[in-house]
Amino acid sequence: MGENGEVVRLRVPAEPFSRQLIRLTVYLIASRMDFDLAMLEDLRIAVDEASNYAIAHSPSDASLEVEIEPGKEYLEIVLKSRLAEDGKVRTVIPESFSRMIMESMVDQVDLHREESTCRISLRKRCHD
Secondary structure (H helix, E strand, O other): OOOOOOOEEEEEEOOOHHHHHHHHHHHHHHHHOOOOHHHHHHHHHHHHHHHHHHHHOOOOOOEEEEEEEEOOOEEEEEEEEEOOOOOOOOOOOOOOHHHHHHHHHOOEEEEEEEOOEEEEEEEEEOOO
């Protein structure tokens, strides 16, 4: 991983096992950025909450697209998924316990619903 902060992209099935792959990839990148154990745990919790939501609201044949971008001052993780078409209009993670958890674990959380796509962006500064 170079100084210019290359983006790591994953495309994984929208199934529970994928959470482990996402978590492991984020952990490896963050540890190379010298995140301490407390910060790694914060990222694990936030990534779990975001991926749980994305998986739970995706069709069974969908995939999750994950972008992990290490920067000089922060690490950004973006999860994108297709929302299941079940006839209900969904908001993206309404004011809920999951959202509060994510917001308490990372420095910035952005949640967007674009037509039938969910986009969750998490950003954590490298050093507190």
